[in-house]
Amino acid sequence: MREFRRAAKSNRRPVIATRAARDRYEPLIESLAAGLGREFGLEFRRQEGGPSKRKARVFVTTRWVADQPLTAFPDWAGRSEAVVRQAADVVGPTLPADAFAATPPDPPAEIERQMRAQGIELMRLDSDDDDVDVVAMRQYLSFRDRLGGDVQIMSDEDRTILSVIASVTPD
Numbered sequence: 001m002r003e004f005r006r007a008a009k010s011n012r013r014p015v016i017a018t019r020a021a022r023d024r025y026e027p028l029i030e031s032l033a034a035g036l037g038r039e040f041g042l043e044f045r046r047q048e049g050g051p052s053k054r055k056a057r058v059f060v061t062t063r064w065v066a067d068q069p070l071t072a073f074p075d076w077a078g079r080s081e082a083v084v085r086q087a088a089d090v091v092g093p094t095l096p097a098d099a100f101a102a103t104p105p106d107p108p109a110e111i112e113r114q115m116r117a118q119g120i121e122l123m124r125l126d127s128d129d130d131d132v133d134v135v136a137m138r139q140y141l142s143f144r145d146r147l148g149g150d151v152q153i154m155s156d157e158d159r160t161i162l163s164v165i166a167s168v169t170p171d
Contacts, residue, residue, distance in 0.1 A: 014148030018168040021059040025149050025164040033064040035083040042066040056170045064162040069155040071139050089146040
């Protein structure tokens with residue numbers, strides 16, 4: 001349990017004042033939207049919506065939306081990370097180069113052999129298969145800012161959403 005508590009504490013987000021979060025992250029998300037727009041040739045706009053239903057201890061910036069997924073662009077994850085690192089004071093490691101491979105790798109021959117020996121068939125997803133329904137799948141990148149805010153980039157089949165979330169002290 002001691003190791004678990006240490007791991008949980010090391011991953012805990014710092015808590016800042018609501019005003020400090022707003023002053024820091026609203027301009028940052030606007031700058032990020034402009035930077036990603038230039039990098040990918042997209043136009044991001046503020047997402048209109050009602051008041052946030054989040055708890056009083058969580059601050060979420062205005063969301064910015066583009067009507068095209070970043071995943072449609074080559075090396076989208078690496079390019080996005082470079083833009084985020086220019087706009088925000090990111091802490092933590094960089095993304096592994098193969099984190100978002102275009103196609104999932106085939107299972108190693110030994111694992112495939114073991115699965116067949118147990119009577120488990122591997123289902124291959126080919127783009128020509130008409131009988132396979134793929135549900136909406138979202139790619140998600142998150143980068144921790146030095147003050148504890150998480151810069152989030154969410155890309156699904158028809159849009160990209162940018163936001164920052166931070167833990168704040170209650171007003």
